[in-house]
Amino acid sequence: MAVQQFANWAAGYRSRSSDEWTKLAGSVSEPIEHQSAVLESIVSANGRTAFGAEHDLTSVRDINAFRKAVPIRDHVEFRPWLDRLDAGERRVLSADEPLLYLSSSGTTGDEKRIPVTRSYLRDCFLPFYFAAGSRVLQEVPEVLRRPDAALNLSQDPRIDGDDGRPHIGLGQLDYAGLGEEAATGVGNLAGWSSLPSAFAGADPLERAYLRLRWAAQHDVRCVIAVNPAIAAALPHLLTHWWPRLVAELAAGTLGGLPHWDPDFGRARALDRLADRRGVLRPADLWPRLDLLVSWSSYVAGLYMESLVADFGPNVRVLSAPIGSAEGPLAVPTVPGRGDGTLMIGSVLYEFVPADESLVADSATLQPHELAIGHRYHVVLSHIGGLYRCATRDIVEVTGFDGRTPQVQFVGRHPRHSIDHELSEPEILQAVAAACAATGTPVRNLTWRSSPAGHEAIVAFDGLRSADDVATFAMALEMALVESRSAYRLARSVGSTDPxxxxAVLPEVFIDEWRRRVEAGERMPRVKDRLLLPHLG
Structure with missing residues (x-):
C-alpha cells in the first residue's frame, strides 16, 4: 500500500486510540453520572421508535423507570422486532436504520443476529475498539510504523451461511466504506490482508495458510487472534504446514503461484530448525515476535500458559477486549491480566447475581453496586436498539478502577439449561483447583452432564497414565464437593455418580476446530465451548 496512505491511517488510529483511552480513564471515577447520561441518550434518540412507543420510553427519566418499562430479554426474544425490520418497516428498534447485522455463533453456539447502526458504531463500539487498541500501541508501538508488524488472524472476508444471510463479524466490517478509515485496525493494512484474486475461492483454512505464508516474508512483532481457539490452532497448524511453507519460501511462490524471488537461505535455515526441534514455532518464523492478543479467561485461562510457550520463549499475552455481539463490555487496562474496566460511558449496564434466576423481572444492580469476588449475569442497553438485553455472559468482579468495576468473563449461562447442578464458572473453578492440586496442566476440556452424573473430557498437557487421570478425577470430585452445595447434596444421597x-489427546479439540473451519466457518466463529456434547 502507499506509504502516505499508511501514514494517514496511523496518524488517525493513534489520535483516536489516545482520545478514547483518555475518555475511559476519565470516566471511571463517576460511574453513576456516566450511566445516567447513557440512559438519557438512549431514550432521547430512540424514544419515538416502534419499540419506544410500545414501552413508553419517552416517559423514562431514570433507571428505575427504565426497569419498570422494559423487561429483560435475550437476543432471541428481540426476533419479533427484527422480523419487522426484515419486512421493511423503519424506526423499529432505533431512530437510524441498521447498516448491517452482526452474526455470531456465541460461546454456547446459539446463532445471534444483532443490528448495527451508525449511532451504535459512533457511541458504543468504536470508543471501545479504539480504547482497546491503545493498549496494543502501548505494548508494540512498531505497529504504527509499518503495516506488516502485526498479523491479524481475526480478520477474514465475509462468508454466507446456510440461511442465505452473510455471517458478519466486527472484523469483517468495511470501516473505510463507512467513513471510519482509522478503524480499519492494526494489521489489516498488510499486503496479506487482501489476497490475490486467484485465491478468491479458497476455503477459510487455506486462506489462513496463504496469509501465514505471506507474513513469513516479514518481521511480525504481534499476532492478533482475539479468539483463543485461533491462537491455539496456529502452532498446531504450523506442524502440518511447515514443509509446504519452507518449500514455497525456496520457490518464491504463494499457493503454488510465483510471487517473490526464491529465498533459499531462509528456507534452509527453517528446514534445519524444524529438523532439530521437530516443529516450527511462530517465534521461529518471526524471531522478534513478542505479543499475542487474545482472550485469556474462560477455558483459555486453563491453557494460556502452555499456549504461550508453544509460540516462543519471549512472547507475552495482552488480553483482548471483552464483549459480545450484543455490545462492548470491558477494556483491559492492566498488562498480564484477563479482566478489564467497564465501558460505562458507552453502554448502560445492569447485573443480576449469577446464583439467581435470570428472568424478565429480575432485580438488577448498577455497576457501582457490585462487589469484588462476586459473579453476575450481564444485562445491557445501548443506542443501537438493544434494551435490557441479557447477553447470558457471566462475569466476576476482580476489582475497581476508580469507582468502576473491573470484570472478567468466567462463563456462559445457556438459554436452555443443560445442567441444574453445575454452572460453567463452577466447573472451570473446580478444574483449575484440580490442576493446582495435582500439578497437572490442561490443554482443553469439555463437559457432559446426564441424570447419572458428569463427565469431563480433558486434553492434558502431555501423556498421562491411568493413575494420573484417576488422581485428577479424585481432585476434581473433591473440588466440586467443596465448592457446590447442590452437588455435595446430590452425591450424599446417591442421586448422581462421582x-x-x-483423557483425550489435544488433537481431538484441534481436529474439531479444523473440521468446522474446513467446512466453511470463519475462524473467529469457532470458539472454545465448555459444553460441547458431541466432542470425543
Missing amino acids: VRVR
Missing part, C-alpha cells in the same frame, strides 16, 4: 474424567 465425576468421571476421560
Whole structure:
C-alpha cells in the first residue's frame, strides 16, 4: 500500500486510540453520572421508535423507570422486532436504520443476529475498539510504523451461511466504506490482508495458510487472534504446514503461484530448525515476535500458559477486549491480566447475581453496586436498539478502577439449561483447583452432564497414565464437593455418580476446530465451548 496512505491511517488510529483511552480513564471515577447520561441518550434518540412507543420510553427519566418499562430479554426474544425490520418497516428498534447485522455463533453456539447502526458504531463500539487498541500501541508501538508488524488472524472476508444471510463479524466490517478509515485496525493494512484474486475461492483454512505464508516474508512483532481457539490452532497448524511453507519460501511462490524471488537461505535455515526441534514455532518464523492478543479467561485461562510457550520463549499475552455481539463490555487496562474496566460511558449496564434466576423481572444492580469476588449475569442497553438485553455472559468482579468495576468473563449461562447442578464458572473453578492440586496442566476440556452424573473430557498437557487421570478425577470430585452445595447434596444421597474424567489427546479439540473451519466457518466463529456434547 502507499506509504502516505499508511501514514494517514496511523496518524488517525493513534489520535483516536489516545482520545478514547483518555475518555475511559476519565470516566471511571463517576460511574453513576456516566450511566445516567447513557440512559438519557438512549431514550432521547430512540424514544419515538416502534419499540419506544410500545414501552413508553419517552416517559423514562431514570433507571428505575427504565426497569419498570422494559423487561429483560435475550437476543432471541428481540426476533419479533427484527422480523419487522426484515419486512421493511423503519424506526423499529432505533431512530437510524441498521447498516448491517452482526452474526455470531456465541460461546454456547446459539446463532445471534444483532443490528448495527451508525449511532451504535459512533457511541458504543468504536470508543471501545479504539480504547482497546491503545493498549496494543502501548505494548508494540512498531505497529504504527509499518503495516506488516502485526498479523491479524481475526480478520477474514465475509462468508454466507446456510440461511442465505452473510455471517458478519466486527472484523469483517468495511470501516473505510463507512467513513471510519482509522478503524480499519492494526494489521489489516498488510499486503496479506487482501489476497490475490486467484485465491478468491479458497476455503477459510487455506486462506489462513496463504496469509501465514505471506507474513513469513516479514518481521511480525504481534499476532492478533482475539479468539483463543485461533491462537491455539496456529502452532498446531504450523506442524502440518511447515514443509509446504519452507518449500514455497525456496520457490518464491504463494499457493503454488510465483510471487517473490526464491529465498533459499531462509528456507534452509527453517528446514534445519524444524529438523532439530521437530516443529516450527511462530517465534521461529518471526524471531522478534513478542505479543499475542487474545482472550485469556474462560477455558483459555486453563491453557494460556502452555499456549504461550508453544509460540516462543519471549512472547507475552495482552488480553483482548471483552464483549459480545450484543455490545462492548470491558477494556483491559492492566498488562498480564484477563479482566478489564467497564465501558460505562458507552453502554448502560445492569447485573443480576449469577446464583439467581435470570428472568424478565429480575432485580438488577448498577455497576457501582457490585462487589469484588462476586459473579453476575450481564444485562445491557445501548443506542443501537438493544434494551435490557441479557447477553447470558457471566462475569466476576476482580476489582475497581476508580469507582468502576473491573470484570472478567468466567462463563456462559445457556438459554436452555443443560445442567441444574453445575454452572460453567463452577466447573472451570473446580478444574483449575484440580490442576493446582495435582500439578497437572490442561490443554482443553469439555463437559457432559446426564441424570447419572458428569463427565469431563480433558486434553492434558502431555501423556498421562491411568493413575494420573484417576488422581485428577479424585481432585476434581473433591473440588466440586467443596465448592457446590447442590452437588455435595446430590452425591450424599446417591442421586448422581462421582465425576468421571476421560483423557483425550489435544488433537481431538484441534481436529474439531479444523473440521468446522474446513467446512466453511470463519475462524473467529469457532470458539472454545465448555459444553460441547458431541466432542470425543
